[in-house]
Amino acid sequence: MNYPVWELPMGGGVLIAIVSILHVFVSHFAVGGGLWLVITERHARRTGDDGLLAVVRMHSRVFLLVTLVFGAISGVGIWFTIALVSPSAVSALIHAYLWGWAMEWTFFVVEIAAAMVYWYGWDRLDARTHAIVGWIYFVAAWASLAIINGIVTFMLTPGGWLQGHDFWTGFFNPTYFPSLVARTAFSLVQAGLFALVTAAFLPRTPLRAWCVRYNAAWVLVATLAGAASGLWYRAAFPGWSEAMLGALPILPVVTRWLVLGTAALALLSLWPLLQPRRWRVVGAVPLVAAALLVFATAEWAREAGRKPFTIHGYMYSTGLRVADEPLVAAEGLLAHTSWVDPAAITAGDPVRLGGELYRNHCAPCHTMDGYNGLRRWLTLADEATIAGILPRLAVLRGRMPAWHGNPAETGALAAWLATRRSTESPVPTGATQARRQAWDVSCGLCHTTDGYRPLRDSLAGQSRDDLAALVDSIQDLTDEMPPYSADEAQRERLLDYLAELAATPAGGGAAIAKGATP
Amino acid sequence: MISPVLPFIPAPDALPLPAPAPLLQALLLLTFTLHLVAMNALVGGAVLAVWLRRPGADRQGEAARTATRIGKVLPVCVAAAVSFGVAPLLFLQALYGRWFFTSSVLMAWPWFAVVPLLIMAYYGTYLESFRGTRLGRLRTPLGAVTAAVFLLVALIYVNNTTLMLRPESWPQLHFGNPGGLQGHTGEPQLLPRWLHMMFGAVAVAGLLLALWGQRRRATDGPGGMHMRRLGLGALWTGTLANTLAGTWYLLALAPGVRPAFLGGSGHATGLLGLGVFLAAGLLILGWRAWRRETVALAPVTVTAVLALVVMVAMRDAVRGLYLARHGQAPAAAVETQGLNIAIFAALLLGAVATIWWMLRQFARPAK
Numbered sequence: 001m002n003y004p005v006w007e008l009p010m011g012g013g014v015l016i017a018i019v020s021i022l023h024v025f026v027s028h029f030a031v032g033g034g035l036w037l038v039i040t041e042r043h044a045r046r047t048g049d050d051g052l053l054a055v056v057r058m059h060s061r062v063f064l065l066v067t068l069v070f071g072a073i074s075g076v077g078i079w080f081t082i083a084l085v086s087p088s089a090v091s092a093l094i095h096a097y098l099w100g101w102a103m104e105w106t107f108f109v110v111e112i113a114a115a116m117v118y119w120y121g122w123d124r125l126d127a128r129t130h131a132i133v134g135w136i137y138f139v140a141a142w143a144s145l146a147i148i149n150g151i152v153t154f155m156l157t158p159g160g161w162l163q164g165h166d167f168w169t170g171f172f173n174p175t176y177f178p179s180l181v182a183r184t185a186f187s188l189v190q191a192g193l194f195a196l197v198t199a200a201f202l203p204r205t206p207l208r209a210w211c212v213r214y215n216a217a218w219v220l221v222a223t224l225a226g227a228a229s230g231l232w233y234r235a236a237f238p239g240w241s242e243a244m245l246g247a248l249p250i251l252p253v254v255t256r257w258l259v260l261g262t263a264a265l266a267l268l269s270l271w272p273l274l275q276p277r278r279w280r281v282v283g284a285v286p287l288v289a290a291a292l293l294v295f296a297t298a299e300w301a302r303e304a305g306r307k308p309f310t311i312h313g314y315m316y317s318t319g320l321r322v323a324d325e326p327l328v329a330a331e332g333l334l335a336h337t338s339w340v341d342p343a344a345i346t347a348g349d350p351v352r353l354g355g356e357l358y359r360n361h362c363a364p365c366h367t368m369d370g371y372n373g374l375r376r377w378l379t380l381a382d383e384a385t386i387a388g389i390l391p392r393l394a395v396l397r398g399r400m401p402a403w404h405g406n407p408a409e410t411g412a413l414a415a416w417l418a419t420r421r422s423t424e425s426p427v428p429t430g431a432t433q434a435r436r437q438a439w440d441v442s443c444g445l446c447h448t449t450d451g452y453r454p455l456r457d458s459l460a461g462q463s464r465d466d467l468a469a470l471v472d473s474i475q476d477l478t479d480e481m482p483p484y485s486a487d488e489a490q491r492e493r494l495l496d497y498l499a500e501l502a503a504t505p506a507g508g509g510a511a512i513a514k515g516a517t518p
Numbered sequence: 519m520i521s522p523v524l525p526f527i528p529a530p531d532a533l534p535l536p537a538p539a540p541l542l543q544a545l546l547l548l549t550f551t552l553h554l555v556a557m558n559a560l561v562g563g564a565v566l567a568v569w570l571r572r573p574g575a576d577r578q579g580e581a582a583r584t585a586t587r588i589g590k591v592l593p594v595c596v597a598a599a600v601s602f603g604v605a606p607l608l609f610l611q612a613l614y615g616r617w618f619f620t621s622s623v624l625m626a627w628p629w630f631a632v633v634p635l636l637i638m639a640y641y642g643t644y645l646e647s648f649r650g651t652r653l654g655r656l657r658t659p660l661g662a663v664t665a666a667v668f669l670l671v672a673l674i675y676v677n678n679t680t681l682m683l684r685p686e687s688w689p690q691l692h693f694g695n696p697g698g699l700q701g702h703t704g705e706p707q708l709l710p711r712w713l714h715m716m717f718g719a720v721a722v723a724g725l726l727l728a729l730w731g732q733r734r735r736a737t738d739g740p741g742g743m744h745m746r747r748l749g750l751g752a753l754w755t756g757t758l759a760n761t762l763a764g765t766w767y768l769l770a771l772a773p774g775v776r777p778a779f780l781g782g783s784g785h786a787t788g789l790l791g792l793g794v795f796l797a798a799g800l801l802i803l804g805w806r807a808w809r810r811e812t813v814a815l816a817p818v819t820v821t822a823v824l825a826l827v828v829m830v831a832m833r834d835a836v837r838g839l840y841l842a843r844h845g846q847a848p849a850a851a852v853e854t855q856g857l858n859i860a861i862f863a864a865l866l867l868g869a870v871a872t873i874w875w876m877l878r879q880f881a882r883p884a885k
Binding site: 002003004005006007008009015019065068069070072073074076077079080081083084087090091092094095096098099100101102103105106107108109110112113114116117120121124125129133136165167321323324338339341342343359 | 525526528529531532533534535536537542594597600601602603604605607608611612615616619620622623624626629630632633636637640641644688689692693696697698855858859861862865866868869872873876877879880882
């Protein structure tokens with residue numbers, strides 16, 4: 001609304017995902033690995049095990065190179081990336097949580113300094129001082145996580161902050177503690193995981209086997225703790241049940257992979273635990289992959305759960321504030337969009353203005369052919385259908401913000417979107433898939449068969465002619481339903497699908513339609 | 519004067535600033551000065567190390583040993599530059615986010631590239647620090663590439679911090695390439711400002727090297743002496759080059775801004791006068807210390823610190839004058855978060871004390 005939108009063919013969300021998944025994978029290691037170092041060093045010194053002490057020292061070098069360089073810089077990288085993709089949201093966060101970031105910075109500086117003194121101090125510090133520096137590192141790193149966690153969870157569940165904008169109310173929000181426990185647990189998973197990798201490079205001695213078993217135990221115990229905290233987290237997740245029924249089609253998919261990844265992590269850690277002598281570095285590959293899957297899907301679920309907001313209930317992904325919606329709805333979108341090409345206004349071409357509207361209000365989340373790609377759906381719709389859907393965006397499954405364009409703006413955007421249609425037919429060749437697609441791009445945008453806003457029961461027993469009459473007059477049913485328009489072949493395929501649905505009782509075969517979300 | 523591009527300057531954030539602007543401004547300038555010292559040590563140090571290993575240089579003598587010593591500490595300099603860089607970026611975004619976020623989006627790809635570039639160069643410094651001679655023939659090229667990447671990162675930073683002052687260039691840049699695959703290379707300030715910063719970096723790194731060498735003379739006479747002489751030479755040469763780059767920079771300032779430094783504004787003109795005076799002082803004191811090894815370094819160090827502070831203040835004045843050309847937007851509302859400021863201050867003190875304690879432990883003789 002206020003800021004220019006960076007046109008990124010892959011979609012800004014994908015870039016944020018790439019940077020942040022890599023960062024959290026390492027930054028959680030930076031926290032948990034700190035605890036691993038001090039605890040393992042203490043054990044080595046108490047037992048007088050010089051071999052183990054050498055292992056800790058070797059590992060601390062890997063730790064330094066991975067966390068201080070990649071971890072620290074990619075953390076700054078997330079900040080860079082989100083400010084490029086969602087400048088309005090970052091501006092709001094900087095205003096609301098400036099002192100949170102500033103507090104975090106003090107821990108960040110201590111963390112960096114302690115990591116360096118710890119590494120460079122192996123030969124300079126006495127054992128006790130070295131251990132204290134290690135503890136300083138871990139406490140600072142964990143405190144840094146605890147503060148960032150407050151701001152990240154605030155974005156998902158700002159809770160009472162929405163009334164009165166109180167810093168600490170938003171900070172200790174409904175998902176703060178479950179998320180903190182989950183992140184702490186998975187930081188310990190990372191500690192064990194990275195140490196398993198370095199242990200694979202040790203010479204084959206009993207010490208190596210001990211290290212492998214010890215690190216596998218870190219992974220297993222922490223994974224189980226993380227899984228338990230995940231269940232707690234779920235209870236505080238906004239609109240969880242509805243989202244899992246299909247209101248947010250991506251969530252059930254992501255959650256399934258998250259559960260799978262967590263289970264794989266626990267199961268795969270049993271191998272080094274039970275067979276430590278046979279541990280090899282290739283064994284770490286599936287473990288690392290499982291951990292990456294867990295981090296990727298957990299962060300994805302969090303981001304998806306926040307849709308369509310960047311700060312839940314306060315600001316949409318487009319930069320529009322909830323509080324400004326009535327004004328924008330009354331005055332039109334273009335009046336509240338700063339970055340409209342003056343040449344497009346001078347030309348007065350509605351299609352070109354539609355393109356400007358798209359860049360400012362759709363491109364923050366959508367691409368044409370990549371992430372949240374629109375072309376596939378647009379190609380199956382005509383301009384009238386597009387114009388009919390736009391005012392109803394907030395009703396769609398997948399959680400979209402309301403469209404506040406006035407009729408002229410809606411027409412302009414629809415006209416521009418219609419120019420984006422592909423000339424190649426996107427209809428699948430298989431009859432079943434083609435019928436399913438006809439459903440996906442019409443009814444499936446808002447309904448499921450048996451989950452969220454289910455249709456099966458209300459269609460049960462209706463004949464094909466009844467269904468045809470219903471489809472042709474669907475706009476009369478409620479104000480929220482747009483008229484159905486499609487070519488005859490597509491209409492026939494939809495009727496086939498509906499007839500099939502009407503004839504199949506619930507649980508009688510067809511699974512819950514997950515539907516495509518444009 | 520209200521220029522016609524004003525609609526493109528984002529409105530102030532709807533949320534209030536959580537502290538009075540002067541406090542944020544003070545924190546911005548203070549932390550930026552710290553960042554500058556660390557950044558100068560890093561970039562200047564990397565450049566000096568390359569100079570010491572230039573083709574034809576003695577590979578065995580003091581020059582090579584000094585280059586190795588610099589290489590050992592560069593990773594620490596990166597860590598310090600990044601740590602002290604986060605805070606000013608934060609306060610900058612709070613005070614000038616409307617300009618800064620916008621200019622970042624307009625040059626999104628180069629700006630984003632800072633992240634992978636820094637990671638690369640950071641690993642470059644660790645390779646040199648940890649592997650040193652084991653790098654063999656790759657050592658010199660690696661150092662050169664690392665230094666070049668840091669110089670490039672600095673250029674991208676200067677590009678963004680000048681583009682944010684140029685709303686009149688924004689629409690053309692964005693609507694010409696909304697993909698953000700561009701810099702603002704036509705900016706007259708770009709090259710002189712970057713050169714000014716980089717010559718300054720060489721000068722400050724030189725001074726730090728000289729101070730290090732001076733300390734080292736007690737245990738390693740020839741080595742310490744070499745570091746002192748090289749460092750003071752870099753300080754003097756860098757400062758001399760900066761008188762030229764500084765003049766170019768002054769001439770490259772926008773017509774609406776330059777006169778402020780030439781009598782139009784007491785504040786700006788006073789700062790420039792002070793800067794010129796301190797630069798002259800640095801050249802005289804630096805020359806004496808460079809040529810005579812018995813001359814103490816305290817006077818030149820104090821002068822350099824003052825010069826650095828004046829440069830930071832002058833840079834701030836340039837920013838203020840540029841932004842004022844488009845009419846300062848109505849001041850954002852302020853709702854001071856007193857408790858949080860107090861917590862931050864306490865944590866900052868705790869951090870300083872903790873780091874001081876750790877460094878003291880580290881500096882004690884080895885166990």
